[in-house]
Amino acid sequence: MTDCFCGRSCRDDWAFSRNKLFSGVCSRYCRETQTQGLSHDGSRTYLKSCTACDSTFELQYAYNRSNQLYCSNSCRLEVESRKHGKKHMTLLAAIYENSSGITSHELYRISERNTTRIKGATGVTNCLKQWVRREVITMEKSSGATFYRWNSNLRPGQVILRWK
Numbered sequence: 001m002t003d004c005f006c007g008r009s010c011r012d013d014w015a016f017s018r019n020k021l022f023s024g025v026c027s028r029y030c031r032e033t034q035t036q037g038l039s040h041d042g043s044r045t046y047l048k049s050c051t052a053c054d055s056t057f058e059l060q061y062a063y064n065r066s067n068q069l070y071c072s073n074s075c076r077l078e079v080e081s082r083k084h085g086k087k088h089m090t091l092l093a094a095i096y097e098n099s100s101g102i103t104s105h106e107l108y109r110i111s112e113r114n115t116t117r118i119k120g121a122t123g124v125t126n127c128l129k130q131w132v133r134r135e136v137i138t139m140e141k142s143s144g145a146t147f148y149r150w151n152s153n154l155r156p157g158q159v160i161l162r163w164k
Contacts, residue, residue, distance in 0.1 A: 005030065006061075007040070009026070021093060032059065051093065052158060078161065082161070086114075087127065092131065094107055096155065103148075107124045107148070108121045135151055136151060136159050
C-alpha cells in the first residue's frame with residue numbers, strides 16, 4: 001500500500017478501493033487538490049458540475065463524497081441504466097478526467113479495477129468506436145498504442161444520455 005499526500009492509504013487491491021480512476025492519489029478530491037498545486041486541507045470544497053445534468057455539487061474530502069461524479073443518485077441511475085451505461089461511463093470519465101489524453105492500455109487497467117470488465121486494449125478500442133464516430137473523443141494511433149482525447153463540450157454522462 002502507498003500513501004496519498006493527504007495521509008490516507010491508497011489501496012493496491014482495487015476491488016476494495018472507491019477510487020477507480022486515478023493512480024497515486026486516494027480520491028478525485030485529492031487529484032483536484034494535487035492538480036491545483038494546493039496543500040491538503042480537509043475543510044476545502046470544490047464546486048463541480050454533475051456529469052449527467054447541469055447541476056453543481058460540492059466535492060468534499062469526506063470518504064463517501066471524495067469520488068463523487070453525480071449531483072444525486074437519480075442522475076447516477078439514469079446514466080447507468082442505459083445499455084452498457086456503467087461500462088461506457090467508466091471509460092468516458094477516465095478520458096474526460098485525463099485532459100492530456102490516455103492510452104487504450106491505461107483504459108484497460110482502469111476497467112479492470114471496476115466491476116465492468118473489458119477484454120484487453122482491443123476490447124477498449126472496440127467499445128469506444130461509436131464515440132469516435134460521433135466525434136465525442138478523438139483517437140490517434142502511434143507506434144502500437146491507441147491514444148484517446150476528449151473532444152466534446154458535453155460531460156460524459158450527458159453524452160451517454162444524449163446518444164443512448
